[in-house]
Amino acid sequence: MDRHLSKQSMKPAILDNDRVRGACPHDCPDTCALLTTVRQGRALQVQGNPEHAQTAGVLCTKVSRYAERTYHPQRVLQPLKRIGPKGKGQFVPVSWDAALDDIAARLQTLAARDPQAILPYSYAGTMGLVQGESIAARFFNRLGASQLDRTICASAGGEGLTQTLGAKVGMKVEHFAQSRLIIIWGSNSVGSNLHFWRLAQQAKRDGAKLVCIDPRRSETADKCHAHLQLLPGTDAALALSLMHQLIVHDWLDHDYIAKYTVGWPELRARALQWPPERAAQICGLSVNQIFELAHDYGTLAPAAIRLNYGMQRVRGGGNATRAVACLPALVGAWRHPGGGLLMSSSGQFPVQHAALQRPDLRRGPSRVINMSTIGDDLLRPASAEFGPRIDALIVYNSNPVAVAPESGKVVQGFGREDLLTVVLEHFMTDTADHADYVLPATTQLEHWDIHASYGHTDVLLNRPAIAPVGQARSNTEIFRQLARRLGFDEPCFADDDLKLCRTAFGPPLDFETLLHQGFASLPVPDAPFAQGGFPTPSGKCEFFSQRLADQGLEGLPDHLPNAESLGSSTRYRLAMISPPARNFLNSTFVNVTSLRDLESEPLLEIHPQDARERGIGDGTTVRVHNDRGSYHCKAQVSERARPGVVIGLGIWWRKMGLRGTNVNELTSQRLTDLGRAPTFYDCLVEVEADNA
Numbered sequence: 001m002d003r004h005l006s007k008q009s010m011k012p013a014i015l016d017n018d019r020v021r022g023a024c025p026h027d028c029p030d031t032c033a034l035l036t037t038v039r040q041g042r043a044l045q046v047q048g049n050p051e052h053a054q055t056a057g058v059l060c061t062k063v064s065r066y067a068e069r070t071y072h073p074q075r076v077l078q079p080l081k082r083i084g085p086k087g088k089g090q091f092v093p094v095s096w097d098a099a100l101d102d103i104a105a106r107l108q109t110l111a112a113r114d115p116q117a118i119l120p121y122s123y124a125g126t127m128g129l130v131q132g133e134s135i136a137a138r139f140f141n142r143l144g145a146s147q148l149d150r151t152i153c154a155s156a157g158g159e160g161l162t163q164t165l166g167a168k169v170g171m172k173v174e175h176f177a178q179s180r181l182i183i184i185w186g187s188n189s190v191g192s193n194l195h196f197w198r199l200a201q202q203a204k205r206d207g208a209k210l211v212c213i214d215p216r217r218s219e220t221a222d223k224c225h226a227h228l229q230l231l232p233g234t235d236a237a238l239a240l241s242l243m244h245q246l247i248v249h250d251w252l253d254h255d256y257i258a259k260y261t262v263g264w265p266e267l268r269a270r271a272l273q274w275p276p277e278r279a280a281q282i283c284g285l286s287v288n289q290i291f292e293l294a295h296d297y298g299t300l301a302p303a304a305i306r307l308n309y310g311m312q313r314v315r316g317g318g319n320a321t322r323a324v325a326c327l328p329a330l331v332g333a334w335r336h337p338g339g340g341l342l343m344s345s346s347g348q349f350p351v352q353h354a355a356l357q358r359p360d361l362r363r364g365p366s367r368v369i370n371m372s373t374i375g376d377d378l379l380r381p382a383s384a385e386f387g388p389r390i391d392a393l394i395v396y397n398s399n400p401v402a403v404a405p406e407s408g409k410v411v412q413g414f415g416r417e418d419l420l421t422v423v424l425e426h427f428m429t430d431t432a433d434h435a436d437y438v439l440p441a442t443t444q445l446e447h448w449d450i451h452a453s454y455g456h457t458d459v460l461l462n463r464p465a466i467a468p469v470g471q472a473r474s475n476t477e478i479f480r481q482l483a484r485r486l487g488f489d490e491p492c493f494a495d496d497d498l499k500l501c502r503t504a505f506g507p508p509l510d511f512e513t514l515l516h517q518g519f520a521s522l523p524v525p526d527a528p529f530a531q532g533g534f535p536t537p538s539g540k541c542e543f544f545s546q547r548l549a550d551q552g553l554e555g556l557p558d559h560l561p562n563a564e565s566l567g568s569s570t571r572y573r574l575a576m577i578s579p580p581a582r583n584f585l586n587s588t589f590v591n592v593t594s595l596r597d598l599e600s601e602p603l604l605e606i607h608p609q610d611a612r613e614r615g616i617g618d619g620t621t622v623r624v625h626n627d628r629g630s631y632h633c634k635a636q637v638s639e640r641a642r643p644g645v646v647i648g649l650g651i652w653w654r655k656m657g658l659r660g661t662n663v664n665e666l667t668s669q670r671l672t673d674l675g676r677a678p679t680f681y682d683c684l685v686e687v688e689a690d691n692a
């Protein structure tokens, strides 16, 4: 055992005899409250806490299997050092001291030359504020490492929302139960936002109309009254055309627009250029579908939009989010608790990022690397413009080899023999296979953490339920020990996890309530924008964004066609989207047998007509390809796909896919209009039977 291991990380805190209160760590809007049943130091079962209103005692299928994942026979339980070539997964166990001493020495050598050659790579494998960016951020700040621009998920939509409403703010999720019209826009709630779906169903039982806007006939679309199965990347055209109809039929709230919005004359002029005939053609919808939706939106109140990330993973994703975010102000939907829009609630939390991450430890400016272009950036040589080559990568809470776009290049970059790669993980993921060192990390059952949410407005505390399994250590503990070895003696590196939990939130959050109850609600008004009060510079909903105009960008939302729009290539005649599979969480859980059995194998959904033209039958092994690469999987001939669009459900581990490929072989590193985000769903492909 390491001489520095802190006692606190070893000591489980048991409540309620044997039921420990926790929080689901996953990247999911629901942030459920967990109850873990522990007997004799072993977690028997993980359940939803019935006392927490959002969770209501129910977990999704995935996290109901959290104990299975925690005690998985293939979990990494000791530090491993690579002995074979990169990517082959050949490792031997080493002691913690040997691993950390060597890693620290190598980082020190690199840092002496230029610390910017070192890059952290992390995302939301855990959403916890403590096991995410606390000690880790302090460590990289103090080291002067390159900074990571964390764009891989939500930054296009986040920027679009911020430029319109002022921040990631919106309706309180519980009020969707009172809505009369719910538009589920770019989200498969049944699979990815189960606890919102529960509220939508309650509204449906009370007579609400549910409309789904999605290129795929998803499990959610199946259960809505109407489904607008538009072409990928055409949402802004649809939103502008809805505005056109609201204007010409005068379904507007003139008073709300006059008092609480900016840029109406300009937006009105733009919207009038979008008669339904024009949008219908671009979106692949009928004129009547657009009219009907506008009619519902203009006449049913309260009307609510559950906007999500499906629409923002294309070239114009930021503008599309902006266009949709303008709609509630036009009909005055914000006046009602059950009206308005929710994309992300994360901007409502008083997170003390600076106290957690300590950017003041950084002694000078350093470059920023976009996580979504890691493929290209790992292959870039040193230059005046780029700075030093990336020589070391420390990965935690993420599996970039599987999830980052254009994986051919990502694999090539991670394959560099001269790159020092350290991966903190639970499992031998595709990324861990490319590591020099794999360090065993604790799971949520084994460490303290504290959580904000992006789908509700409660804070949750996670207590450890069991001692670390095997030799696992928390991310915080690993970075504390690296800091010590590098001689970082600032007192903040000695903060223990409970202290970090206390640091994470400012007033009005009461930590004692959290300790006692496990969760605490933020005080959020029921209809926060009933009388304007948006957190924009003007305090109004900004149809026209002066801030964007000042950056030389278009101030009004617009429709930007996909970079790879359907019909723009004669070789690649299908648009591919790759939304998550219901029983995985991004690439997490792919190795949990019971869940993988539910998803069976990597699939491409293809419409019968497109399949027939290509001689593809249900179950045919296919090669999906474009200039970036080839993905091998099974075809599922299905009307979930519309003609012209195929769906490669994600995100399989490459090594569990046919010929070691997954869907990101095909996706591009091109970035969105706003927010520097990836364009996973802006991707043309061709499909053929794989006879090789």
Ligand SMILES: Nc1nc2c(c(=O)[nH]1)N[C@H]1C(S)=C(S)[C@@H](COP(=O)(O)OP(=O)(O)OC[C@H]3O[C@@H](n4cnc5c(=O)[nH]c(N)nc54)[C@H](O)[C@@H]3O)O[C@H]1N2
Pocket: 027, 028, 029, 153, 185, 186, 187, 188, 189, 191, 192, 193, 213, 214, 215, 216, 218, 231, 232, 233, 234, 235, 308, 309, 310, 311, 312, 314, 577, 579, 580, 581, 582, 583, 584, 585, 586, 587, 681
């Ligand atoms: N079960 C499960 N839950 C998850 C995840 C998971 O992997 N599995 N991932 C989590 C993460 S990281 C995130 S960011 C959230 C994402 O949450 P959401 O953004 O709600 O993601 P999805 O539920 O996949 O819904 C995206 C939907 O958008 C559709 N779509 C694709 N392109 C377009 C388009 O151009 N326009 C429109 N209107 N729709 C489009 C897709 O077909 C898909 O049904 O979910 C989280 N929850």
Ligand SMILES: Nc1nc2c(c(=O)[nH]1)N[C@H]1C(S)=C(S)[C@@H](COP(=O)(O)OP(=O)(O)OC[C@H]3O[C@@H](n4cnc5c(=O)[nH]c(N)nc54)[C@H](O)[C@@H]3O)O[C@H]1N2
Pocket: 025, 027, 122, 123, 124, 125, 126, 131, 152, 153, 154, 396, 397, 398, 399, 400, 403, 404, 424, 425, 426, 427, 429, 441, 442, 443, 444, 475, 578, 579, 580, 585, 586, 587, 588, 650, 651, 663, 664, 667, 680
């Ligand atoms: N084609 C395509 N690609 C996509 C998407 C898509 O829709 N289509 N979605 C994108 C989106 S929205 C996202 S958010 C990204 C997600 O990409 P990632 O953030 O990389 O998410 P995961 O694949 O779930 O990988 C998280 C890893 O963190 C590990 N982990 C969990 N908890 C801990 C911990 O406490 N400590 C340590 N050290 N490790 C931990 C897990 O074991 C897991 O391997 O993928 C993106 N990629």
Ligand code: SF4
Pocket: 024, 025, 026, 028, 029, 030, 031, 032, 059, 060, 061, 062, 063, 064, 194, 195, 585
């Ligand atoms: S993944 Fe989402 S729905 Fe499942 S338990 Fe976690 S927070 Fe709840």
Ligand SMILES: [Mo]
Pocket: 027, 152, 153, 154
């Ligand atoms: Mo995400």
